[in-house]
Amino acid sequence: MLNCKQTSLLVSQSLDRPLTWRERLAVRGHLLICVYCRRFTQQLKLIRRYMQGWQQQVTESSDIALSLAARERIAQQLDKFY
Template identity: 50%
Template sequence: MLSCKETSLLVSQSLDRRLAWRERIALRMHLLVCGACRSFADQAAFLRTAVRRFGRRANAPEPLRLSQDARERIARELRDKQP
């Protein structure tokens, strides 16, 4: 079983690279039993989505700023996910 430290490392790495199947299984096993790492993984997934959306928008010919609505949604999401 992975430790929380190893799990958070894998979660972070999963943002940058595709994990090997062994790593994905080990990660899932840990997330099944550990709520703290699960919320960390949720936050990481949320941030990855936000960053990707922002990246797409940055390539569009619009001003490079998050809308007020987006800022509020991110703030709300982060607040709700506090342990």
């Protein structure tokens, strides 16, 4: 039987690599009886979903821009080479 520590490690790895069938079975068995590890699993998936949403939000947000100073500095560098 897996304990919660071992389960949490495998649940995290399941987001990074395919688990072996033995590992999958063991994790599934533990999740059936452990509400905390079930929550943990849902929460990791939620975090992954939101991480992608967040980066997209930042990339599309029009109120984040290069500062004037940085823009100036980059323009000067471009002049040197172009």
